[in-house]
Amino acid sequence: MFAFIGPVGWNELVVILVIVLVIFGPRRLPELAEALGKSIRKFKEASREVEEEVTAAVKKEEQKHD
DSSP states (O other): OOTTOOOOOHHHHHHHHHHHHHHHHHHHHHHHHHHHHHHHHHHHHHHHHHHHHHHHHHHHHHHHHO
């Protein structure tokens, strides 16, 4: 159903923001933004850790074969 959704432009972002503002209200918006920011930060940290582990494993395997 959502296979043909292209990149989201500024117009779409404004519409989404207005809908979120109407649904949650102006008081909850900072709380939601903070929670979203923390989630994104944790995801980036976790993906960085996984990348470091994979890189270390690859280097270890390369050293075994040399």
